[in-house]
Amino acid sequence: MLDFKKIEKKWQNEWEKNKTFQVEDNSKKKKFYCLEMFPYPSSTGLHMGHALNYTIGDIFARFKRMNGFNVLYPMGYDAFGLPAENAAIKAGEHPMSYTENAMNNFITQQKTLGLSYDWSKKVITCHPDYYKWNQYFFLKFYENGLVYRKKSSVNWCPKCTTVLANEQVHSGKCWRHEDTDVEIKKLEQWFIKTTKYSEELLEKIKTLDWPERIKIMQENWIGRSNGTEVLFEINGKKWPVFTTRPDTLYGVTFLVISAQHENLINIVSKEQKKEVKNFLKKLKSVSEKELETMEKEGVFTGSYAINPLNNEKVPVYAGNFVIADYGSGMVMAVPAHDQRDFEYAKKYKIQLKLVIQGEKKLDINNIIKAYTEDGVLINSGNFNGLDNNKAKEEITNYLESKKLAKKVTNYKFRDWLVSRQRYWGTPIPMVYCDKCGVVPVLEKDLPIKLPEKVKFGEGNPLATNKDFVNVKCPKCKSNARRETDTMDTFFDSSWYFLRYCDNKNNKLPFDAKKVNYWMSVDQYIGGAEHACMHLIYARFFTKALRDLGIIKIDEPFTSLFNQGMLHGSDGNKMSKSLGNVINPLDMIEKYSADSLRFTLMSLASPDKDSIWNDSNLDSNYKWLIKVFNYFENVKVGKTSKKLDSEINKTIKDVTDDIENFKYNIAIIRLRKLLENFEKEGEVSKEYLEVFVKLLHPICPHLTEEIWHSLGNKTFVSLEKWPKYDEKKIDLELDYLEEELNTTKEDIQYVMKLTKNEKPNKVTIIIAQDWKYDLYKKVEGLLKNFKNPGDIIKELMKTDMKKYGQEVVKIIPKLVERKLNIVLAKKKELDFFSKNKDILEKEFGCKIFIEDGDKFKHQKSNFALPKKPAILIE
């Protein structure tokens, strides 16, 4: 009897005991780095998304291993983060013990799934031997001008008296105080200069083998736009304004400066001061959520700007909708040709000026929305009549020659705000000294460890910990204060894949040699939700380390695979509130890990969203039992030619399928292969083993067990992936098999027609009337045409009526199979002659096979069309 639980445990232990999956850093084999995005170890343990993700990766790693690669396949934990800290506040448990428990739970569960990680490579980000290097890199970045401090707006909860991460703001309220609006506060924060790499990050996307949608998301996120920076004069000073529409410069009727602009106050006139202040006050009191949905509002600053192109004077407003840190924080408004400006102008009754004319003439007094299409310039002085796209260029050039404008490229991409006012993260290794200012911690003093004993629940626990805060200045040794902010956890995950390569190094973050051997990650696997966060940060980090001379690669992840979302059986996202959550561990408990793995992979193509169904698991479980039983009872012997062809074809296809993550299709082929096995009386040991190997990546435990029951002493996990022999794949076998079956049916049919139930003699006349004729024609055409379409076209010209649609279907098949067309008839004759005995057995009489061209029979009106003719006597 098959006891899944027992054998799964058994093989997990064996693998562990034998260090089956431990990888060598020095190997003559070609390396392959297979990696899944490491998890945040939450106390709720593995969910189905994890199980899916890791199974996809494990199959690939096992597959690559069997294909002779030296595979690095590690696992680790993104162990810093807010949930642990909140649990600490709520339950009074220390984040460290909370996290340790969660991680141990994860590890057990992952082992239960049979994942072939090299556990000796484990990386845990909340341990000082990891975060020490976060601090090290932070300092390196600081030295090289990639880290700076700046005032910035952040989310602030007045009840928690702390800054919140964006994820902690739910609809403008604090996640722990549903009645409390989150405020926007301006605080000094640490930033990483990710924008230094905007251009490279954008350009190199093209070279990546990533899902198209992720690439597009990143492109949009970085958001390059080419435009012109035009200098407007306000009160005698020049102010830059970024625009992508310099062609509409004559249509500018006002400017808007961001309400958050640093220098806003400099252009506010005395008379307007009060009003502007009121406006700013009003903005401060609104929550972040309201800010998002708020209508465009503004206030006149009292100043006017001079348009450099036509010297017109236009009013300058301060507006809530202009982004302070994009472009120059000030925009020119052309209400006739920009919808946003149009709405604003309507609201504040500012005039419109039409400067671009489309095919239809617009009435300035009667337009209901901005005209944003292309057209020809009007009301634009010397530029009238120009095509507006040409005008962009010409106007820019004109102003450039007068030093009043220049071409610039802007990005939406911002610098990375990395500081968090939170305990459970990497302390930022900086010190504030009254004499020396901001001073970096010395490298030899790393790591700056998180103090263990801290008070939770009153803002940042680090800030209230005197032992932590009070420190001597590294420069002058006088009393100083430690930075109490910690790093965003995305800092941790930006380089963990490098640490895997050399996770025990305590002298350096990693040995460059090892990293250079293993990197880049050949196959990265994870969800799409990280498209614009982790994946960009990690790319940035890689480039920054490259430029610091630490590593050599440009891109961390050569190839990326996104798994689809698994929905509950009701078609909704799995969620507790909907009660449709399926826990992978429950399923393993009930059925087995292999059944779960097999089911997850057979649901649908792994990159597509799919819907969970309980009964699938049940039937797949039974199928695996069937496999096991088959091998228990199989007669080992010789293999038929037909199976020979089938198995070689299956090897070829399954290899291809797995390589392309079409695991669902691979499973189908394996099901079919087993069916074919079952039809055979006996199968050779070699082929039985092929099946076991092909199934192994998907069901590692069961196959390991069967492998041994076949008398092997090795691990199938480390066996060589089967090779196929193209020559043995004989597609015609199938075709002829079909032919034999239809012939059988035909004989039965004729027997029925003639009411002759016990014939003495059956003659099969391979006349091949129309078919033979067609073969010959196609053969002729093959000399001149290669693809089926052309051959069909050619046939259509002359013989369409004769052959009809039906025949058209056969042609591609013929061509694809490279059937030796001339021999078609002869082959069929041969085939039938060979299989005569099968038919004789079946019908209990003599069977004669005749060539229709030569065969002459007295009563010659017997032929059925489109088939070998059958004569019963």
Place this chain on the structure above:
RNA sequence: GCGGGGAUGCCGGAGCGGUCAAACGGGCUAGACUAAGGAUCUAGUGGCUAAGGCCUACGCAGGUUCAAAUCCUGUUUCCCGCACCA
């Protein structure tokens, strides 16, 4: 608003120009085995037909092609990202 991806049988899903009434599962129906079967096996599962075959189907409407579930255009609808980036 912008961007991306879907819509296939009772259901999950393959297919992504010609071997398509649609792989493979699930479900259902019938038969076999059984004392019985939720176990196993076999067959069937769009319509018509004894069969060869014919007709109707891949969200909807058009188009390209000898040929379209597959390509193009429009449209409806669902999902997912980003959102005032000038």
